[in-house]
Amino acid sequence: MPESIFTETKIPYHQKHYNGDFFPVILSPKLNITTLSYDITVFTEAIKAHKPWLESLIHKAGAVLFRGFHVTTADDFNDVVEAFGFEELPYVGGAAPRNIVVGRVFTSNDSPPDQKIPFHHEMAQVPKVPAKLFFFCEVEPGKGGETPIVLSHIVYERMKEKYPEFVERLEEHGLIYTRVLGEEDDPTSPIGRGWKSTFLTKDKNVAEERAAKLGTRLEWMEDGGVKTVMGPIPAIKVDKSQQRKIWFNSMVAAYTGWEDARNDPVKAVTYGDGKPLLADIIYGCLKIMDEESVAIPWQKGDVLLLDNWAVLHSRRPCNPPRRILASLCK
Template identity: 75%
Template sequence: MPANLSFFAETKIPHQRNYGGVVFPAVLSPEAVQSRNPSVLTAAVKEQKPSLDSLLHTHGAILFRGFDSLATASDFNDVVEAFGYEELPYVGGAAPRTNVVGRVFTANESPPDQKIPFHHEMAQVPEYPSKLFFFCEVEPADGGETPIVLSHVVYERMKEKYPDFVEKLEKHGLIYTRVLGEDDDPSSPIGRGWKSTFLTKDKSVAEERAAKLNMKLEWAADGVKTIMGPIPAVKYDETRQRKIWFNSMVAAYTGWEDARNDPKKAVTLGDGNPLPGDIIYDCLKILEEESVAIPWRKGDVLLIDNLAVLHSRRPFALLAGY
């Protein structure tokens, strides 16, 4: 850990993994009880941001644990603002969400019994966030972990086991197809309607915003089919000098299912050929094997590098009264 991160103490927890001497994720806690105050944390983030950025670059993800005085979405927003990262409007994403305060949105609003498969946030569109923050305001009664996995590890394992398939992915990329209703469907994990997807009620504005994403739209009476791609499925991370598994292939193939969408048709190779189901499900197995799933505690903040790390969501049960 950088020596000048004096406000924080590096913490070890049972769920961490170790890759070549680098723990995943890094876990930071306050070094003193008085440091748990939200305003003290935000001041420390502003002061020590270069060191935190370096730590994030090395480890891919940082869990801030023990800041249990972070009680509200507003407290969390202050922490996010303290990092000063550029905000990316949520245009083109699939999940139904609601803005809570400032830069804070609800997590995927699909029913809690539904699993959200592994993905990089908005990997199916050309413009995606570089960083993601997660916050635990209320601990789930059961489940609800956010499993995370290092993207380059997945790439290396897939390349070793399925070199021909990975070569096709690198050559052709992927095409993603999703049918959107007019309004949000909270019963679906991909239930974001076209109005909230493109942040407009005007079809012509939606067309303009889709065009900026290089997305094709095919309008129907009750919604619109969006076609994105071919878009790369593997990227080269220049800052870490390694290839990464950067796509929503497994998420689309195994999870983009609702009344409008058939997941087997949601993603194909960039040349139009279907994906091999056996390899997709084996990739899912690799993702699960390499993932870290840390149970949430009240006040937890998780920061991940969206280029380095995929994430998912396990089903959960809410506490009584929520």
């Protein structure tokens, strides 16, 4: 096997320690980037050569940040994603307004950058979720705009300790998510994806068929929009690869962030039996997520790989410019 070009680095105050392990793991080139420039081909070939080791890192840590590897364009980022060899997952059923950039790469969320996006597992409200997420910083924000991440099993453990009856009820009933979609995308909203792009069709009958496969019921509205009702969906799942329970839901994201001209976030999520959730517990959960989260400021060229079963992510507001690209994998 070729010699590895990777070395693990530390960023003080921007990593957590759990059982002696760092979260996230940060990998940089072994040699100083000013004395030897690793181009994109060297990086992608190193990924292919050391894929089992890299996969073991992501399995153990939940998140790996690659920094300093001269990933400069969307095409470079697409090459990095391809080098890992994970199968692509189409973005069907998600809420974020996004646009394809190149290959398997799209914009992460086209909503205004001054809006916060709360913690969530990607597409947690649909049956088929991505196993891996890639993010790439094409244009770093001047201030703010971080992507905080938090380990899902840590959130579950702390919630079960603080709110045992609530967690028990979640495990019994799950959650129902309700969201109203317009016909077309609304880039002013963080959940502004219209039903045509959500279900990749302009045909209402096809949309209903695809929604049914996602466990979603559609209620058509006079203005051409549609109310989507998803669930009941389990809110606590088991990460089989780690044999531990995880906080796998969009409860906080829906209750605190699913707000626009069509949606009232308080009505966006309920228990699986239709009864309302308690606001103080939801905000208590948000506090736990904030306390346990890590938010490394983006630098141009950063590539962040997340295990979507292990890690929730969010977005802090910022002033433009900021351009973060993404890719989803099975």
